[in-house]
């Protein structure tokens with residue numbers, strides 16, 4: 001089932017929701033970090049668990065059936081708030097705040113803490129892949145050539161330390177429905193992981209865009225989301 005949802009909500013309402021859910025997700029990120037690092041005694045752990053389970057039950061009293069999906073309003077503002085990398089409402093997401101320009105460049109500065117560890121003190125390789133998948137996809141979308149990841153190739157040049165990091169990506173070339181993008185993750189000393197990928201506008205999306213253009217002769221759906 002498609003989870004692209006058009007919702008006619010105002011920009012003010014989006015901002016209200018962002019101010020409500022963003023800090024909630026951030027509190028849960030803090031909780032995840034605390035769960036990994038706490039050294040309190042057993043009784044405190046048991047009490048904390050009961051408290052967390054009670055809060056989960058409260059939040060579940062009313063909830064979406066399934067995942068958040070991607071929602072956009074008539075003004076073309078896209079919200080991928082469940083996204084695993086940038087999702088405002090997703091505590092699993094660091095989250096990255098990605099900057100773009102229309103030449104097909106994307107960049108972000110972010111912090112990865114204990115929840116993203118692979119080798120001791122280093123970022124998990126799958127987490128670097130997750131971030132670079134998103135960043136290369138964001139670059140493709142920023143350049144007006146969005147697509148689904150077809151193939152993503154990574155080269156881990158050295159371990160990526162947990163802490164302050166930067167990721168960058170840009171479009172390398174476009175061949176029809178295929179957009180080739182490249183990028184990297186870097187720490188203060190330089191590049192740690194390089195990536196290249198091809199992002200493909202799927203057949204179903206080509207048909208949907210053609211149909212929409214026929215019906216509305218309007219702007220295509222958003223290709224970038226916050």
Ligand SMILES: CCCCCCCC(=O)SCCNC(=O)CCNC(=O)[C@H](O)C(C)(C)COP(=O)(O)OP(=O)(O)OC[C@H]1O[C@@H](n2cnc3c(N)ncnc32)[C@H](O)[C@@H]1OP(=O)(O)O
Nearest residue numbers: 133134137138141148149150151200201202203223224225
């Ligand atoms: C702003 C938001 C950023 C989001 C970033 C996050 C991105 C993601 O995580 S996307 C999720 C991961 N990716 C997926 O789940 C994709 C799953 N695969 C698919 O949906 C399809 O196989 C898809 C869309 C890649 C291609 O399907 P389809 O539209 O039928 O393509 P098809 O007509 O077969 O092929 C088109 C061209 O692409 C090539 N191609 C197809 N699949 C691949 C592939 N996996 N790798 C490389 N090239 C491919 C074909 O060879 C063909 O090339 P040419 O035109 O030169 O002959």
